[in-house]
Amino acid sequence: xxxxxxxxxxxxxxxxxxxxxxxxxxxxxxxxxxxxxxxxxxxxxxxxxxxxxxxxxxxxxxxxxxxxxxxxxxxxxxxxxxxxxxxxxxx
Numbered sequence: 578x579x580x581x582x583x584x585x586x587x588x589x590x591x592x593x594x595x596x597x598x599x600x601x602x603x604x605x606x607x608x609x610x611x612x613x614x615x616x617x618x619x620x621x622x623x624x625x626x627x628x629x630x631x632x633x634x635x636x637x638x639x640x641x642x643x644x645x646x647x648x649x650x651x652x653x654x655x656x657x658x659x660x661x662x663x664x665x666x667x668x
Contacts (some may be wrong), residue, residue, distance in 0.1 A: 579649045580610055583620065585633055588613055588623035588647070595631035600630045602642070610646040623650060 588611070595602075611625030613639035622629055628645070 581647060581649065582644045583612045583613070583647050585629065585636060585643050585645060588620045588622055588629060588645075589618070590629045592628045592630050592633075593626040595634065598627050599631045602628065603635055607632065607646050610648040612650050613647045614649070614651040620647075623656060 591638070601608075607628055609625075612627050613620045614623050615621075619666045630646050632642045
């Protein structure tokens, strides 16, 4: 898994009412990265629709909410044994 920041416009998700997350994210930002994966159409949300929806609403007034922290859950390009801190496969 890789953590990075991505623009809201690059992620597909279904809007979900953010509820109390709206005030929390406005005050503290996104504390837990949104989980995303990639398919042939681009990035899509696998966990965090309420966070993305809150950021989309907040971004209407402040662009700082347009880029969100994400965890890319299907990128295994660095998943060799050296990535996990050992040089021997110990399955």
